[in-house]
Amino acid sequence: MEKSTWTTKVGLAQMLKGGVIMDVVTPEQARIAEEAGAVAVMALERVPADIRAEGGVARMSDPELIMAIMDAVTIPVMAKARIGHFVEAQVLEALGIDYIDESEVLTPADDEHHINKHGFKVPFVCGCRNLGEALRRIAEGAAMLRTKGEAGTGNVVEAVRHARTVYGEIWRLQSMSEDELYTAARNLQAPFELVREVAKTGRLPVVNFAAGGIATPADAALMMQLGVDGVFVGSGIFKSGDPARRARAIVEATTHYNDAEMIAEVSKGLGEAMVGIEISSIPREQLMAGRGW
Amino acid sequence: MTTGILALQGDFREHEEIIRRLGIPVQQVRLPKHLDTIDRLIIPGGESTTIGKLLVKYGLIEPIRRRAGRDLAVWGTCAGAILMAHQIIDGRPEGQPNLDVMDIVARRNAFGRQRDSFEADLDVPVMGEQPVPGVFIRAPGIESVGMGVDVLARLPESKIVAARQGRLLATTFHPELTGDDRFHRYFLEL
Numbered sequence: 224m225e226k227s228t229w230t231t232k233v234g235l236a237q238m239l240k241g242g243v244i245m246d247v248v249t250p251e252q253a254r255i256a257e258e259a260g261a262v263a264v265m266a267l268e269r270v271p272a273d274i275r276a277e278g279g280v281a282r283m284s285d286p287e288l289i290m291a292i293m294d295a296v297t298i299p300v301m302a303k304a305r306i307g308h309f310v311e312a313q314v315l316e317a318l319g320i321d322y323i324d325e326s327e328v329l330t331p332a333d334d335e336h337h338i339n340k341h342g343f344k345v346p347f348v349c350g351c352r353n354l355g356e357a358l359r360r361i362a363e364g365a366a367m368l369r370t371k372g373e374a375g376t377g378n379v380v381e382a383v384r385h386a387r388t389v390y391g392e393i394w395r396l397q398s399m400s401e402d403e404l405y406t407a408a409r410n411l412q413a414p415f416e417l418v419r420e421v422a423k424t425g426r427l428p429v430v431n432f433a434a435g436g437i438a439t440p441a442d443a444a445l446m447m448q449l450g451v452d453g454v455f456v457g458s459g460i461f462k463s464g465d466p467a468r469r470a471r472a473i474v475e476a477t478t479h480y481n482d483a484e485m486i487a488e489v490s491k492g493l494g495e496a497m498v499g500i501e502i503s504s505i506p507r508e509q510l511m512a513g514r515g516w
Numbered sequence: 517m518t519t520g521i522l523a524l525q526g527d528f529r530e531h532e533e534i535i536r537r538l539g540i541p542v543q544q545v546r547l548p549k550h551l552d553t554i555d556r557l558i559i560p561g562g563e564s565t566t567i568g569k570l571l572v573k574y575g576l577i578e579p580i581r582r583r584a585g586r587d588l589a590v591w592g593t594c595a596g597a598i599l600m601a602h603q604i605i606d607g608r609p610e611g612q613p614n615l616d617v618m619d620i621v622a623r624r625n626a627f628g629r630q631r632d633s634f635e636a637d638l639d640v641p642v643m644g645e646q647p648v649p650g651v652f653i654r655a656p657g658i659e660s661v662g663m664g665v666d667v668l669a670r671l672p673e674s675k676i677v678a679a680r681q682g683r684l685l686a687t688t689f690h691p692e693l694t695g696d697d698r699f700h701r702y703f704l705e706l
Contacts, residue, residue, distance in 0.1 A: 238654075262525060479546060
């Protein structure tokens, strides 16, 4: 018997496919998320919209809060560590968390290196804006990816940009001859072996969810139709008027992402969505997606 | 005939690829109307609470329960095995929906959290001498089986991980994540 193999790490993400992972800041919210049909929850002290509003350094959440959320639900619980902060990751592993998100939503702890994720028993999910970034994270041991989007904005435009970029780059690799892949790997700044694998299979080697700015059932279905395997919803649920109802609607829209009548039905009367922010109004240094190397 | 794959959530595409490779047409099942043309149904791995909730929401419980084991062979892997079970232990304290079609008792997360997920080679006599690769991810265990249920595989410490009751099959691991399609071929013969 072998514990925590690459297959079991990548495999948990495969079990989450077609599902919605929700940010929660209290055990009560975690129970609402589970009841609504979330496949997992992300345990946080503050959702990205509040991190954005309050500023300051955002760090790993209090272990006491994370454990209270783990006790509240039977579904997998994820938590965030700062980019490069391998001790926060060690702490989360010690708590028995099911997935660690090495996240640009928190303030980076290392401005050159990400965590070497191969040495951990707990799998990692990492953000990406393009194929090169995605493959660099996989090379470091990430067993799941998510497009970054721009967290805490309720604006899906960046999530769309990142998903289109990743899948567009995969399409282009597929049309290349082997000779061209060496230069492609150099241009993507990604390991050649992974570039060749993607060119051959036409897909990422791990599951890829969308994140950052998803606020409505139609947003979730949009990302699914663009080709992602599932969605993270952060501030979009518990910053809205009727979280439980919106959470259920986003779960249903993710399952029936190709069925417009169903999406129409679940979108009715959801109450107020989170207000949202136009990306161009955010000062450049406050954009989160640019964090990560 | 067509094999249905419950496609509400989870790793249904992995099952679909294997069944198609074996030359059998596939119907993804999300609504009751999708059950009309199928004579087999696979319930994939995923989150049992999510899939259970959506089964109720779309009125799939009763039509599946009515036919399961009769003119509908059903196979559940991991979350699917939980959903097939007569009784669920360590589920949500307020209870969680299940199909209740097979006389087994399933314990959720029987081996612990994700860091305790593992791979192990399984001795499965009905599959021949070659061991079957078992991938266990936050896996349930089968605590006990009723009369008329055959145990197909156990772990060395004796936990039941595969069982069959006529045309019903439950595995707590994921044959769809390995290159070994013997369980899929076995199911297509039930």
